[in-house]
Amino acid sequence: MAEEQNWEEANNHTLCANNCGFFGSPTTRNLCSKCYNDNCLKEQQMSTAKIAVENSLSPPQHQPETSSSTPATVSTDTLVADSVAELVAVKLQPRNRCGSCKRRVGLTGFTCRCGTTFCGTHRYPEQHACTFDFKTMGKEAIAKANPVVKAAKLEKI
Template structure:
């Protein structure tokens, strides 16, 4: 039946250049749509990496101006004095310990802890403000929000005749 209609196989079908088994297209560098998409993504990543490397290797304009004004050549950067390191316990470690425990009963909460607007983490039992004697003033915050969202609109007074 194909002979009756003079049907011929198209000769412009080319297999993907990456040999993935799909047909490629000359407009997409003889790649299939998926391989072309991957190719474009790799090109984009390479270009952003190249720009980042170039920016990190070349001194910024501020650094080069300050070194020129100080009489130092561009290739040599002034060395700053090392800073003293504080050996005290970091405050984040203390905060992490407090976040893992309920602010009322000191029960471990892990990932299921609820952080209240007062800034303390509580267990499921003490998560409500009335259960943990919350110090946050919800009433004032609510009044301020309503006042901010609904400004008072007054029309100009009419003159009496």
């Protein structure tokens, strides 16, 4: 039937460059869609980590003070770099040791909302001086679950 319609199959299919078994295309660097998305995400993480490392290694640049009374503003790039540097520092911490007593926890470690892994003894926030703000999180959850409802007033006749 393909011969009747003069239909020809394109023979320019190439397998994914990661040898995952799917077909890639030249627009995605001969990668399949999944491998291409993973590659892009990996490159983005590497670039943010590289920027964070460069900012942490370079000395802080001192800006000359101006005579105006307006306070100096911090650029968003600096804030992003600082947060990435904090995330890199958190990821460098070994995940198989307790954050308080440094005891090996293996698979039984508890990860707190502050981002640190603890043993069974130090898993509670009171035991490890947790820095996570549970009260604010609770207030935000209640405010989101129970929005303020104001009814329209009736007009007097």
